[in-house]
Structures are given as structure tokens and as C-alpha cells.
Amino acid sequence: MSVDTATVKKVASLARIAISDDDAARLVPELxxxxxxxxxxxxxxVAGVEPMTAVIPNTLRLRDDAVTDGDVRDRVxxxxxxxxxGFFAVPKVIE
Amino acid sequence: xxxxxxxxxxxIRDGFRAGDFSAREVAEAFNAAVASAxxxxxxxxxxxxxxxxxxxxxxxxxxxGHTLAPLAGxxxxxxxxxxxxxxxxxxxxxxxEGFVPTYESTVSGKLWAAGAGMLGKLNLDQFAMGSSNExxxxxxxxxxxxxxxxxxxxxxPGGSSGGSSAAIAARLCPAATGTDTGGSxxxxxxxxxxxxxxxxxxxxxxxxxxxxxxxxDQAGPMARDVRDCAIMLEAMAGFDAKDSxxxxxxxxxxxxxxxxxxxxxxxxxxREYRIDGINAEIVASWDQGIxxxxxxxxxxxDITLPHTKYALPAYYIIAPAEASSNLARYDGVRxxxxxxxxxxxxxxxxxxxxxxxxxxxxxxxxLIGTYVLSAGYYDAYYTQAQKVRALIARDFEQAFAACDLIxxxxxxxxxxxxxxxxxxxxxxxxxxxxxxxxxxxxxxxMSVPAGLNAQGLPLGLQIIGxxxxxxxxxxxxxxxxxxxxFTARADKWW
Numbered sequence: 001m002s003v004d005t006a007t008v009k010k011v012a013s014l015a016r017i018a019i020s021d022d023d024a025a026r027l028v029p030e031l032x033x034x035x036x037x038x039x040x041x042x043x044x045x046v047a048g049v050e051p052m053t054a055v056i057p058n059t060l061r062l063r064d065d066a067v068t069d070g071d072v073r074d075r076v077x078x079x080x081x082x083x084x085x086g087f088f089a090v091p092k093v094i095e
Numbered sequence: 096x097x098x099x100x101x102x103x104x105x106x107i108r109d110g111f112r113a114g115d116f117s118a119r120e121v122a123e124a125f126n127a128a129v130a131s132a133x134x135x136x137x138x139x140x141x142x143x144x145x146x147x148x149x150x151x152x153x154x155x156x157x158x159x160g161h162t163l164a165p166l167a168g169x170x171x172x173x174x175x176x177x178x179x180x181x182x183x184x185x186x187x188x189x190x191x192e193g194f195v196p197t198y199e200s201t202v203s204g205k206l207w208a209a210g211a212g213m214l215g216k217l218n219l220d221q222f223a224m225g226s227s228n229e230x231x232x233x234x235x236x237x238x239x240x241x242x243x244x245x246x247x248x249x250x251x252p253g254g255s256s257g258g259s260s261a262a263i264a265a266r267l268c269p270a271a272t273g274t275d276t277g278g279s280x281x282x283x284x285x286x287x288x289x290x291x292x293x294x295x296x297x298x299x300x301x302x303x304x305x306x307x308x309x310x311x312d313q314a315g316p317m318a319r320d321v322r323d324c325a326i327m328l329e330a331m332a333g334f335d336a337k338d339s340x341x342x343x344x345x346x347x348x349x350x351x352x353x354x355x356x357x358x359x360x361x362x363x364x365x366r367e368y369r370i371d372g373i374n375a376e377i378v379a380s381w382d383q384g385i386x387x388x389x390x391x392x393x394x395x396x397d398i399t400l401p402h403t404k405y406a407l408p409a410y411y412i413i414a415p416a417e418a419s420s421n422l423a424r425y426d427g428v429r430x431x432x433x434x435x436x437x438x439x440x441x442x443x444x445x446x447x448x449x450x451x452x453x454x455x456x457x458x459x460x461x462l463i464g465t466y467v468l469s470a471g472y473y474d475a476y477y478t479q480a481q482k483v484r485a486l487i488a489r490d491f492e493q494a495f496a497a498c499d500l501i502x503x504x505x506x507x508x509x510x511x512x513x514x515x516x517x518x519x520x521x522x523x524x525x526x527x528x529x530x531x532x533x534x535x536x537x538x539x540x541m542s543v544p545a546g547l548n549a550q551g552l553p554l555g556l557q558i559i560g561x562x563x564x565x566x567x568x569x570x571x572x573x574x575x576x577x578x579x580x581f582t583a584r585a586d587k588w589w
Contacts, residue, residue, distance in 0.1 A: 003466065015419060016426075017458055018446035027333040027462065033521055034463060038408040041479050045485065051481030052488060054310060055296050055537025058560070060339055067419050075197040081433035093441050 002032045099124040100266045104147050104169055104323035105350075107269055108496050111153065111168035115313035118150035118168035119158075122212060128267045129214055135237050136587040137252075137262040137574040139175050140183050141215040146170040149212025164210030166330055172262050176223055177203045177314075178303040178319035186305040187221045188233035190431045190452030199301025202272065202314050203336045214268050217258030221454045222422065223279055228257025228525040229517045230456040235293070238287060238510055239265040239585035243551030247588070250510040250552070255344030259317045260287040264585060269326050270318035271571025272372025274304060274375025276311045279504075280457045281542040285318055285505035285555025288544045288583060290572065291317035292324045294307035294565050296537030298329075300335030308417035309340075309409075309535050310346035321543060321572045325349040328565065330362040344563070352566045355574040362571065363498030367403035368529060370507070376548045377504045384502055384545055384556040384575055391574035396498050400490040405483050406532040411524055412467050412480035413535075418457075425452060459520065495561045500571050504529050505542040529557060539565045543572040544581040553583065 004013070008024045008031065019027070077083040082090075099121050102110065110120055126143040130447070153167040180195035185191040207213070221230040222507045227585070228236040228251060238252040238261055252261035256273035260283035263271055273280035275293035284291030294415035299314035306312060311543035316327030328347055335341045364385060389395055405581050427448030436446040453461070494501065512577055516523045533540040540561075542555040556575055560568035 007466075008462070009468065011462050011466045014469065015461050016423075016442070016445040017450055017461065018443075018450035019458075024299075027459070030459065030520065031462060031466070034459075034524075035466075037478075037521055038412055038476070039404055041412070041483050042406050044474070044479075045401065046479065046484050046486070049482040049485050051478050052485035053144055053481065054340065055488065055535075056340070056342065058340060058549065059378035060299070061336070061343075064335070072197075076429075078197050079194050079430035081427060082433070085368065090428055091435065091439060091441050091444055 002035060003028060100128045103130045103319045104166070104270045104326050107169050107427050108166065108326070111157070112163060118153035118398050119147065121168060122146040122150035122170050125214055125268060132265055132267050132589050135239060135261050135265055137218055137236050137258040137267060138215040138231050139218050139258070139266070142182060142213050142230045145357050148210040149210065153210055154244045154516065155325060164208070165326070167210035167268070169210065170212040170214050170268060172204055172217045172259060173216050173482070174219055174256055174272045174274060175258050175306045175329070176219060178305070179203055179216065179270060182216060182307070185233070186223070187219045187233055188452065188454065188457070189232045192432065195432050197338060198303060201300035201337065202331045204303065206272070206330050206331065208358065209328070216264055217271055219258055220255035222305065222418070223274055223276055224456050224460055224509070224535055225254040226278070226523050227251035227490070229513060229514065230255040235513050236261045237255040237513070239583065239589065240510060240552055241588065244263050245489050251286065251513050252587055253286035253510065255279040256317060258282045260289060262282055263287070263289045263317055263319060265589065270316055270323055272314060272331070273317045274314050274580065275311060275534065276307050276414060278527040280315045280317060280532050281530050281540060281557060282506045282527060283544040285553065286510040287302045288553030288581065289319050290321055290541065290543045290576070291299060291315060291319060292326060292328060292565065292568065293534070293539065293543035294332060295342065295539045295563050296547065297340050298332045298565070300338040300341050301335040302335055306421040309416040309421060310417060311414060317424055320589060321569055322350060322353060324541070325353060325569050329399060347566060349569055351497065353573055354570050355391055355577050357388060357571060359572050360500060360567070361390065361396050361498040362388050362391045362393045362572070363396050363398035363494055363501045364396050365494070365501060367400050368503045370528065374508050376554065379502050379509060380554045380556065381502070381544045387578040388502060388571060389574050390578060397499065398494045400494055400496055401531065402483065402490050403532055404439070404485045405526060406487050409480040409483040409487065409530055410474070410531045410535060411463070412476050413484060415460040415464035416477050417464070419461045419468065422457070422461055425449060452495040484535050488531055493536060493538045499561070500567050500572070501559040503557045503559065505557040506530070509548045509550065509552035509554055510532050523559055533559045538562060539568050541568050541572050542577050543579070545575065545579050545585055546581065
């Protein structure tokens with residue numbers, strides 16, 4: 001499998017990264033090099049093998065369903081590029 | 096008496112307790128070393144005042160006759176991937192430039208609670224993605240080492256923990272934190288002639304560490320020798336309810352358990368690591384390591400790890416896939432940079448912010464990760480890689496039925512020059528060929544200095560242990576260290 005400029009632009013759009021046509025064209029051979037190389041995984045016989053999602057078989061712990069923190073609004077907002085009236089502010093979403 | 100900056104963690108700790116010097120004298124000596132080594136670009140932020148404050152607290156505790164914390168009087172460097180309250184934390188990215196956390200990562204908090212002081216935040220590859228420290232937004236870290244050919248070519252300190260490795264090798268700090276996703280502690284340690292251990296996945300809490308690939312990311316210490324790594328790791332490790340994959344196990348007393356007597360230990364030599372075209376100096380160093388471990392009493396056994404050659408390609412699917420998900424949080428809304436072109440809507444703001452905030456390598460990995468997770472390709476790439484990962488873990492499981500430890504090279508070469516590989520992502524990725532398998536299997540692994548190559552550059556040897564057996568890894572590392580007698584250091588030019 002390999003990617004073309006249109007695919008690179010599609011993937012960049014899915015990843016929410018703005019790229020120019022030039023960037024997309026430059027990325028095509030770079031990504032194809034990497035994808036061509038990882039394709040060797042296809043030759044491994046994985047019949048009956050479960051995909052590994054965690055190296056240590058860990059059951060997720062549950063804690064009591066109780067409030068353990070909060071009341072830190074200003075600390076949460078401290079690094080926001082634009083905080084207004086105790087909220088994160090973003091450009092208008094609804095036209 | 097040796098300069099204070101020539102002392103390691105144990106020597107500073109013990110000398111401070113014995114009253115040979117004050118903690119303030121130590122902090123001042125390292126602060127001065129840091130300030131005079133800016134040519135290395137190892138630090139993104141220097142925090143001499145924090146090092147002094149911790150030192151003064153240690154001196155006051157000593158004067159008052161209080162019980163001293165384990166790392167009282169010891170100043171360290173902190174990789175700039177750990178969130179530090181009140182001190183800028185960037186992951187070496189433009190995206191997080193100016194980000195000042197309002198909280199402390201678990202690992203850094205444990206080190207401060209153990210009495211350590213912070214000399215500053217260490218440079219790294221951007222979001223820990225790289226093997227040469229050339230992807231940092233804040234510029235390359237230059238290794239203190241130079242080839243013995245009389246030239247002054249700038250060499251890579253390794254990556255991603257390149258600021259950590261360079262700073263320790265240059266005696267700017269006695270120890271530092273690192274993180275290892277696919278070799279980022281071990282490869283820079285090997286390149287700069289120092290020691291570093293990645294513990295079993297889950298030993299050190301990931302809470303407050305800027306996430307790269309969560310199923311692989313693991314913090315660990317870097318220092319000049321094995322004992323110092325053991326001391327640091329004891330302070331860094333431990334269960335943390337805030338990390339869902341944290342190991343709920345007691346922290347062993349690794350320093351007290353150190354022993355270089357390897358009688359009764361079986362050390363496996365994986366035949367698949369003798370890759371085609373392997374560098375002769377690396378083979379010679381590996382053979383020397385085998386002889387040293389045999390001399391320490393170990394039995395050497397041949398083992399097979401049949402899926403070794405697939406570890407790197409599997410890693411370069413799994414790590415970018417997890418990164419593409421983890422880095423989705425950088426949206427220009429909650430923290431970090433925002434890029435808002437005139438008249439842009441929300442979606443445009445996201446795209447512009449991420450285009451401006453991420454460097455090329457980070458974008459490359461996000462795009463690869465997004466692609467392999469996208470509809471139609473998920474099974475062919477991502478699921479297949481996860482299955483191969485299971486086979487790699489099974490290889491180790493079977494090998495550890497026949498041996499207790501594994502010895503291998505850390506990296507396929509000594510340090511390369513800055514710029515030599517930066518135009519070819521694949522060539523750069525191949526640097527981690529020996530480091531990645533243990534990462535995929537979550538195993539503890541360490542690099543220790545083994546000697547110098549013909550160009551006068553350090554080479555490292557890697558010990559991989561079974562799950563939870565950091566002690567075995569450290570002990571074998573100690574056996575090599577005692578026999579290698581590695582005392583070489585970079586001549587000061589900075």
C-alpha cells in the first residue's frame with residue numbers, strides 16, 4: 001500500500017494539521033518509504049495470535065465513586081491561550 | 096580532593112552526610128558548571144535557585160540533626176518531559192513553549208520529596224521523538240564527546256534523552272531523569288559513556304510525563320554508574336493510583352541488593368542480534384562483554400529471539416499510532432500555543448495551531464499514526480503490529496526459560512555526527528534496532544559503558560532482564576562496570 005498526495009492531505013486533515021500542497025508532495029515519498037518498510041510485518045504468520053495491548057496483564061483498578069478533587073478552575077485555566085469569565089474561549093463555532 | 100562536580104550521586108550523598116562539604120557548595124559547583132556549558136545546549140531552562148533552595152534545606156536538616164532524606168544534598172537534572180510545577184515544561188516543542196504546569200509529575204515529585212534539588216530542565220528530542228536530539232525546537236544538544244581525529248565535528252548525544260546524557264557526561268549534573276519509549280534512555284547513555292536503566296513498564300508512574308506512546312513510555316534514571324542508577328531508581332519508582340498501568344508492587348532496595356557475583360546466572364546471547372553488516376567494533380565489544388560476564392561467574396548460553404527483525408517495524412506502527420492519539424490534546428484551547436488566522440473558525444484554528452506548533456518529525460509520526468489507524472488500514476497495519484508485538488514478547492518469555500539475563504549491544508554504532516542521519520528518517524529509526532525489542536515487551540533493560548572505539552567514542556553494552564528483575568539487570572551491569580573500568584571522559588572544550 002502506498003499513499004499519494006490526495007491521501008496525505010486527507011490524513012493531515014483527519015489529524016487536524018494544516019499542510020500546503022508542497023508539504024504534501026514532499027511527504028509522499030517520505031511516508032511511502034516508511035510504509036514500504038513496515039509492510040514486511042505482513043510476512044509474519046500471526047494465525048491464532050491475540051493482539052497485544054498491554055505488556056503486563058493488569059486489571060483496571062476501580063476506586064470509590066467519590067469526588068476526590070476539584071475547585072481548581074483557575075489552575076485549570078492558567079495555561080489557556082484565551083480564558084474568559086472562567087471558561088476556555090474558542091472562535092465562534094455556530095455560523 | 097576531587098572537584099565536587101566529579102562526584103556521583105552516592106559520593107555526594109555520603110560526603111554530605113559525613114560533613115565533607117555542604118549541600119550548598121555542591122549546588123553552587125554544579126550551578127556554575129551548568130552556566131559555563133551553554134555551548135552544549137543541554138538545558139532548556141536553568142533553575143539554579145531551586146538547586147540552592149533544596150541544598151539549603153538539606154544543610155538546615157543536617158545542622159538540626161534531622162534524619163536526612165535519601166537524596167539530601169544531591170542536585171539533579173530533569174528531562175523537560177516531566178511536568179514541574181511553576182517551571183516551564185515544553186517537551187522541547189514550540190507547541191508547549193511557555194507552558195508552566197500547575198502540578199508536579201509523580202516521578203519528579205518523588206525525587207524532590209527524597210531531597211534532590213533541580214538544576215534545570217534538560218533538552219530532548221521534540222515530544223521524545225528522535226534518536227539524536229536534532230528534533231528539539233530549542234536546538235540540537237551537542238555531545239561533549241569528540242572523535243580523536245583532531246576534528247571538532249559536533250556529535251549527537253543520542254536521543255531522545257540527549258540533554259540528560261550530555262549533561263551527565265559533561266559533569267553538569269551527577270544524575271538526571273530520562274524516559275524510554277524505544278531506547279531513549281539506553282541509546283543516549285551508550286553514546287555518551289554513561290549508565291541508564293529503563294525499568295519494567297509500570298515501575299515509574301507516567302503521571303505528569305508528557306505522553307508519547309503510553310503502552311511503551313517508561314521513566315528511568317541516567318547517571319555515571321550502576322550504583323547511582325540504583326539509588327535514583329529507588330527514589331523514582333513506586334505505585335501511583337493516578338497511573339492506570341502503575342505496578343502495585345513494593346519498591347525493592349536495589350542499591351542494597353547490588354552484587355557483581357553472577358555465579359549461577361545464565362546469560363543469553365541472542366543470535367538474531369548479530370544482524371547483517373553489523374559493525375565489527377560493536378561485535379568486539381559484545382564479545383568482550385560476554386567474556387566479562389563469564390569472568391563474573393555467569394554461564395553463557397545461546398538463545399533465539401526469532402521475531403527480532405520485526406520489532407522495529409512493529410514499533411514504528413504502534414508508537415506513531417499511540418502518539419497520534421495522545422497528541423490530539425494539543426488543540427490550542429486548553430494549554431500551549433494557539434494559532435488563529437484572521438477569520439478562522441474552530442477547525443481552522445486546530446489545524447493552524449498544530450501546523451505551527453509541531454516540528455517535522457512529530458508531524459511525520461502523527462500522520463503515519465493517523466494513517467495506520469484509519470478505516471481500511473487499521474487491521475493490516477495496527478492490528479498486525481500488535482500481534483507481532485505479542486510474538487516478540489513471547490520470544491522473550493521463551494528465552495527466559497533458558498536464561499536469566501540477556502546481553503546485547505545497546506546501539507549499532509558509536510555516536511554519529513549531527514546532520515549525518517537527519518535527512519533520512521529510516522536510517523535514524525534503525526539506530527534503535529537493539530533497544531526496541533525490550534521496550535515492546537516491557538522488560539527492564541540498561542546500558543553501561545563498555546569502552547571506547549577506535550575513534551575514541553564510547554560504546555555501550557545492554558543487559559535485558561525478565562519482568563521485574565531490575566536487580567538482575569543492575570547486578571550484571573555492575574559486573575561489566577567493574578571489569579570495563581571505564582574512566583574515559585570527554586576533554587572539556589565547551
